[in-house]
Amino acid sequence: MGNTCYATEWQVICIYFFLAVLHVSLGDFRYSVPEETKNRYIIGSLTHDFNLDFKLLRARRARVDYQGSRRYCDIHLDTGDFIVLERMDREKLCGQTSPCLIHFEFILESPLELHNIALEIQDINDNAPSFPKDVIKLEISETAPKGSRFQIAGARDPDVGVNSVKTYILRPNKHFGLDIHTSNERGKYGEIVLKSTLDREKEREHSLLLTAVDGGDPPRSGTVIINIVVLDSNDNAPVFLNALYKVSILENSLPGTFVAKVSATDKDEGANGEINYDFNHVSESTKQLFDIDSKSGEIKVIGKIDFEESASYEIEIQAEDGGGQAGHCRVLVQITDVNDNIPAIIVKSISNPIPENLPPGTEIAIINVMDQDSGENSKVTCTMSPNLPFKLQTSIRNYFTLVTEAGLDREEYSEYNVTVTATDGGSPSLSSSKILHLIIADINDNPPTFDQQSYSAYVTENNVPGSSISSVTARDPDWKQNGTVTYALLPSEVNGISVASIFSINRDSGVIHAVRSFDYEQLRSFKVHVVAKDNGSPQLSSNVTVSVFITDQNDNSPQILYPAQSGNSFMTEMVPKAAQAGSLVSKVIAVDADSGQNAWLSYQIVKSTDPGLFTIGVHSGEIRTQRDVSQSDIMKQNLIVLVKDNGQRSHSSTCTVNFVISDDYSDYTSEMKDHAARSENMSNTTAYLVIALAVVTFLFLVFITLILVVKVCRRGKPGLLFDGAVAIPSAHFPPNYAEVEGSGTLRHSYIYDTFLTTGSRTSDFKFVSSYDSTMPRDSTLKKEQKVSNEAGKTIGQEEDMSCEKSAEMQSDRSS
Numbered sequence: 001m002g003n004t005c006y007a008t009e010w011q012v013i014c015i016y017f018f019l020a021v022l023h024v025s026l027g028d029f030r031y032s033v034p035e036e037t038k039n040r041y042i043i044g045s046l047t048h049d050f051n052l053d054f055k056l057l058r059a060r061r062a063r064v065d066y067q068g069s070r071r072y073c074d075i076h077l078d079t080g081d082f083i084v085l086e087r088m089d090r091e092k093l094c095g096q097t098s099p100c101l102i103h104f105e106f107i108l109e110s111p112l113e114l115h116n117i118a119l120e121i122q123d124i125n126d127n128a129p130s131f132p133k134d135v136i137k138l139e140i141s142e143t144a145p146k147g148s149r150f151q152i153a154g155a156r157d158p159d160v161g162v163n164s165v166k167t168y169i170l171r172p173n174k175h176f177g178l179d180i181h182t183s184n185e186r187g188k189y190g191e192i193v194l195k196s197t198l199d200r201e202k203e204r205e206h207s208l209l210l211t212a213v214d215g216g217d218p219p220r221s222g223t224v225i226i227n228i229v230v231l232d233s234n235d236n237a238p239v240f241l242n243a244l245y246k247v248s249i250l251e252n253s254l255p256g257t258f259v260a261k262v263s264a265t266d267k268d269e270g271a272n273g274e275i276n277y278d279f280n281h282v283s284e285s286t287k288q289l290f291d292i293d294s295k296s297g298e299i300k301v302i303g304k305i306d307f308e309e310s311a312s313y314e315i316e317i318q319a320e321d322g323g324g325q326a327g328h329c330r331v332l333v334q335i336t337d338v339n340d341n342i343p344a345i346i347v348k349s350i351s352n353p354i355p356e357n358l359p360p361g362t363e364i365a366i367i368n369v370m371d372q373d374s375g376e377n378s379k380v381t382c383t384m385s386p387n388l389p390f391k392l393q394t395s396i397r398n399y400f401t402l403v404t405e406a407g408l409d410r411e412e413y414s415e416y417n418v419t420v421t422a423t424d425g426g427s428p429s430l431s432s433s434k435i436l437h438l439i440i441a442d443i444n445d446n447p448p449t450f451d452q453q454s455y456s457a458y459v460t461e462n463n464v465p466g467s468s469i470s471s472v473t474a475r476d477p478d479w480k481q482n483g484t485v486t487y488a489l490l491p492s493e494v495n496g497i498s499v500a501s502i503f504s505i506n507r508d509s510g511v512i513h514a515v516r517s518f519d520y521e522q523l524r525s526f527k528v529h530v531v532a533k534d535n536g537s538p539q540l541s542s543n544v545t546v547s548v549f550i551t552d553q554n555d556n557s558p559q560i561l562y563p564a565q566s567g568n569s570f571m572t573e574m575v576p577k578a579a580q581a582g583s584l585v586s587k588v589i590a591v592d593a594d595s596g597q598n599a600w601l602s603y604q605i606v607k608s609t610d611p612g613l614f615t616i617g618v619h620s621g622e623i624r625t626q627r628d629v630s631q632s633d634i635m636k637q638n639l640i641v642l643v644k645d646n647g648q649r650s651h652s653s654t655c656t657v658n659f660v661i662s663d664d665y666s667d668y669t670s671e672m673k674d675h676a677a678r679s680e681n682m683s684n685t686t687a688y689l690v691i692a693l694a695v696v697t698f699l700f701l702v703f704i705t706l707i708l709v710v711k712v713c714r715r716g717k718p719g720l721l722f723d724g725a726v727a728i729p730s731a732h733f734p735p736n737y738a739e740v741e742g743s744g745t746l747r748h749s750y751i752y753d754t755f756l757t758t759g760s761r762t763s764d765f766k767f768v769s770s771y772d773s774t775m776p777r778d779s780t781l782k783k784e785q786k787v788s789n790e791a792g793k794t795i796g797q798e799e800d801m802s803c804e805k806s807a808e809m810q811s812d813r814s815s
Contacts, residue, residue, distance in 0.1 A: 028106075031082060032120040035090035035100075040083055043073065043119070046106060047080030050115060054080035060108040061349055064117070067370065073104060073119065082117070090121040091158040095283075098123075098160045109349050109366060114396040125163040125216025129155040131224035132280055136210075138192070139229045139323040142200040147193065149179065151237065151326065153318070154189030155212030155222055156281045166215035176208055176228070186328065192226070200230040234272040234323030238264040248334040251307035259290060259299040264319035264327050271322035280318035280328060290315060290333070299331060307337040308372040339377040339426025344370045345434040348399075353439035356410040364390065365402040365436060369422045379425035385418055390438075392420070402436070410440040411477040442479035444536025450474045455546040457512065461520035461553045469503075472510040472544060474532035482536035485510075490529040490543065499528050512546065520552045521593045554598040554647025560655045562589040572658040575637070579629045585614070586657060588621040590643045598647035606654070607640035614639055614659075623657065635661050 031044045047054040057077045064075050064082070074085050094100030099120050106115040132153050140150065157164045168190040170178035177193040190210065198206075208226040213219050240262060247260040266273045277297045279287065289303035290313070299315070313333040320326040350365040371378040382400050384392050389406035402418065416438045423431040450472060457470035476483040487510045492499045504513045510530075526548055533541040563571040563586075573586045592599040603621045608614060613633060615626045623639070637659040644652040 028115040028117065030118040030120065032122050033084065033088075034122045034124050035088050036124060036126060037084050037088065039085060039087075042076075043082040043084065045080055046075055046082050046117075050106070052080065052108075054078070057108075060110050062106075062108050063348075065105045065107060065348075065368075066102070067105075072102065075106070088121055090123050090160075091127065093121060096158075096160060100160075107348065107366075110363070112363070112366060112395055112399070112401060114399060123160050123163050125159055125214060125218075125220060127158040127163075128220035129157040129165045129212035129214050129222040131155045131210075131212065131222060134224060136224055136226045137229065137324050138226055139231045139234050139325075140194070140198060141231045141234050142198045144194055144198065146195065146197055150192040150194075152190050152192055152210065152224075152226065153280060153326065154186055155224070157212075157214050157220075159214060159216065162215040164214055165212050166219070167213050169211040169213060171209040171211075173206070173208060175206060178210070192228075198230045204230050206230070229324075231323065234268055234321070234325060236267040236272070236321075237325035238266045238275050238319040238321050238327035240264040240317075240319060240327050240329035243329050245329065245331040246334070247331065248336055249301070249305065250336045251305050251338050252340055253301050253305050255300075255302050257301040259301060259333060260331055261299065262292075262297040262317050262319075262329055262331065264297070264329070266319075266321045266325075268321060268323065272325075274322045275319045276321075278318050278320070280316045282315055286313055286315060289313070292317065305335060307335045307374070308341065311335050311337075311374075337374045337377055339373055339424065339428070339430060341372040341377075342430040342432045343380045343422035343424050344372075345382075345420055345422050345432055346370065347434070347436065350436065352437075353441040354404075354408065355441045355443055356408045357443045357445065358404050358408060360404050360406055362404045363401050364404060364438070366395070367392075367400045367402065367420060369398050369400065371422075371424045373424065373426065377424055377426040380422050381425075382420060382422050384420050388416060388418060390416070390418055408440055410442045410479065411446060413440065414479075415439045442482050444478055444482040444534060444538065444540060446476055446478050446482075447540035447542045448474035448476045448485045448532035448534055449542060450532065450544040452544070454544060457546055457548045458551050459514060459518055459548060460551050461518050462555060463514055463517055465516050466513055468511050469514050469548070470512045470546060472505075472512070472530050472532070472546065474510070474542065474544075476534045476540075478534065478536060482534055484535045485532050486535070488531050488533070490531050492529060494526045494528075495523060503528055505530060518550045520550045520595070521556065523550055525549045552595045552598050554594055554645060554649060554651060556593040556598075557651035558590045558592045558601055558643040558645055558653045560588065560590045560643060560653055562587070563655060563657055565655050572660055575625070575629060575659050575661045577629050577631065577661055577663050579625050581625055581627045583625045584622055585625060585659065586623040588616065588623065588641050588643065588655060588657065590621065590653065592645050592651075594645065594647065598645055600646035602644050602646065604642050604644075605639055606642045607638075609634060609637045609639070613637065616641060629661055633661055637661065 029049055033041065033043050046052065047057070054077075057075070057080060062075055062077060064073060066072060071085055072088050074083060075081070076083050088102075090100045093102060100123070101118050101120050104117040104119060106117050107113070136152060138150055138152075140148070155165050155168070165188050167188070168178055168180050170176070170190070170192075175194065175196050175198060177195045179191045179193050180188060181191065182188050192208070206228040208228065209223060210226055211221050211223045213221045241264070242262075245260050245262060249257060249259055262277065264275055264277070266275055276294045277292050278294060279290075279292060289301065289305060290299055291302045292299045297317075297319075312335060315331040315333065317329050317331060318326050319328075346368045348366040348368050351363075354364060367382070369380045369382050371380050380398065382392055382394075384390065384402070389404060389408055390402055391405040393401045393403055395401045400420075402420075418436040418438060419433055420436060421431055421433045423429050451474070452472075455470060455472055459469045463469070472487065474485050474487070476485050486507045487505050488507060489499055489503060489505050494502055502515055504515055505511070506513070510532075512528075512530075528546050528548060529543055530546055531541050531543050533539055575585050579585065588603055590601055590603075592601060600619075601621075602618050603616045604618065605611075605614065605616050610633060612626055613629070614623055614637070616623050616639075621641075621643075623641075639657040639659070640654055641657060642652055642654050644650050
């Protein structure tokens with residue numbers, strides 16, 4: 001009955017191992033290699049077996065992973081061979097388990113591939129059989145009958161299969177023989193068979209040599225000496241209550257934890273019935289974890305139990321009586337897993353830094369998550385930090401891939417800390433985290449941007465060449481050379497001149513310098529275009545317009561247009577003796593090429609023949625009488641007028657205005673003759689010219705007088721006074737001057753009526769009375785009508801006298 005149960009237990013264990021081996025064998029590929037194989041030994045060709053191109057192994061980061069602290073095998077990246085990296089001891093890796101399989105993962109990236117490799121470690125005969133003791137003491141009663149059998153502890157060989165214990169050899173003797181047995185529980189073991197009766201009186205002890213031989217080639221062997229002491233009687237061996245004990249304990253059980261208690265009985269009495277318990281054929285590692293009380297048979301924990309080291313332990317117990325006979329049983333200790341291992345996060349591959357232009361769905365990293373626990377304790381879920389442009393995707397088994405979920409922008413975020421958290425399914429669950437520091441690599445995706453949409457620069461004319469006039473600033477949020485900005489002027493022309501000959505720009509700072517000096521009177525404003533470029537590839541750029549305004553500087557003196565001051569020419573105005581105070585007798589007209597306040601002109605009389613007779617408008621330049629002209633006033637009046645601008649460090653010009661106070665042409669003519677005479681005294685060369693000019697002028701005046709008389713008589717009303725505006729020859733104005741309302745030298749428009757006096761036809765200016773347009777129109781018209789009506793009476797009388805006088809002169813000339 002006991003043997004039947006023992007066999008059943010063994011079958012269950014065999015089925016369990018068979019299923020485990022069957023599950024393992026379902027991998028992608030299986031290789032085999034003898035244990036103790038030297039390094040660099042080629043096991044097989046992975047590229048051939050998996051139909052891969054060995055040239056792509058490095059690019060795809062091919063590798064072989066082993067879930068353990070050591071790496072026994074790897075792939076040769078240049079050939080694709082599966083090679084041995086370090087010595088493998090089958091007995092250390094698998095013990096008595098057969099076949100001995102260790103598992104590897106063959107991983108390739110881009111795209112991710114995972115293949116399982118099962119490597120069978122083939123046993124070689126590198127261990128000799130050994131007995132638990134060097135000397136076995138066996139006590140046999142002299143009364144033992146012929147054919148009595150005595151079990152001997154069998155030899156153990158760590159090798160398996162044919163390399164394990166094959167047979168036993170007993171050195172020949174006349175009293176004892178050897179009978180070899182095989183069982184599932186004990187394997188091959190021997191029994192000493194008594195061939196002939198013993199006689200203690202003849203021979204009290206017998207020494208036998210027992211040799212265990214394995215099936216290797218060449219075979220190995222181990223020996224033990226059996227000392228047989230002949231006693232009077234010990235014919236019963238200890239017998240255990242159970243051939244197999246099954247117990248279960250938690251991993252991490254504290255030292256002293258009770259495991260099991262075995263019990264054996266012996267029918268003998270006295271010393272032959274006293275039983276001692278001990279481990280039989282137990283590895284050193286097992287002895288460091290468990291201990292048995294030799295008297296009570298209690299097994300307790302003395303070391304650290306770790307499920308991840310081993311999920312079960314099989315302990316063989318021997319009960320030996322005082323006579324040397326022994327019984328055996330096995331204790332199968334199952335270790336129950338406790339969730340005591342946190343998940344391990346291993347980054348198998350990572351791309352860092354990451355280009356910012358990666359499209360969504362690009363693989364960034366490959367993460368392997370492992371938990372050494374089993375069952376629910378080993379089921380791991382993996383999460384990552386929220387609100388990031390990445391996501392975790394389940395790939396193959398415990399592998400996860402980190403991919404981009406949205407577009408990246410280094411200018412917004414230059415780096416990310418991605419926290420990956422792995423949580424197991426235990427209760428309570430354990431978790432671990434790993435931070436992936438991802439750096440975003442810059443791509444030149446931003447052109448330089450100017451701080452302003454346009455720039456304005458103001459430059460004072462007559463500036464110093466080389467001085468800075470403005471600066472532009474452009475910023476590029478890209479990094480390093482992609483964000484380094486240089487400046488340049490776009491080719492263009494200003495008034496037909498290349499902009500490069502007018503300006504230069506500092507390529508690094510954007511400061512614009514004037515290469516030459518500017519003249520406001522020639523060039524007042526223009527535009528230049530600046531381009532800002534980065535140093536990326538491809539290069540990006542942007543443009544901006546800089547409007548340059550030349551500001552005026554008071555560098556021009558006023559130019560007097562009227563009266564003309566040229567060489568030997570002279571201009572004389574006639575003032576009627578009846579002129580009243582406030583009468584407009586002339587006007588000084590001047591312009592200034594500058595602008596603004598630099599062109600605001602003021603007039604003053606700096607020298608006068610009669611200081612109290614004439615005055616000049618400070619801003620208008622109109623010369624008027626301060627008082628009524630009297631008969632006592634000197635006929636010839638000279639004024640020196642100073643024209644000054646309003647600039648800082650003002651400029652000025654002077655002119656001379658000549659007046660003749662007279663109502664008679666003859667006075668004016670005589671004055672001209674006097675002036676001609678004086679000129680003749682000054683220069684004989686010009687005398688004839690002056691005489692000729694006087695004759696021509698006289699004839700011209702006569703002609704004009706006749707025309708005026710006819711015209712006046714025809715109109716039948718006063719027409720000799722106030723008939724027109726000031727007539728200024730256009731030749732006196734430079735071609736580049738133009739009067740603009742509100743901005744020129746003449747601030748207002750004027751309407752003048754001609755005041756004809758003797759010799760006025762030879763003058764470049766007409767005596768006028770002004771009409772100020774700045775007054776309201778209605779009041780101005782009323783005032784003008786009133787003045788015209790009042791002046792008309794007086795002027796009419798004078799006109800009648802002039803007509804009569806002209807008629808008399810005409811008749812005199814005719815006669």
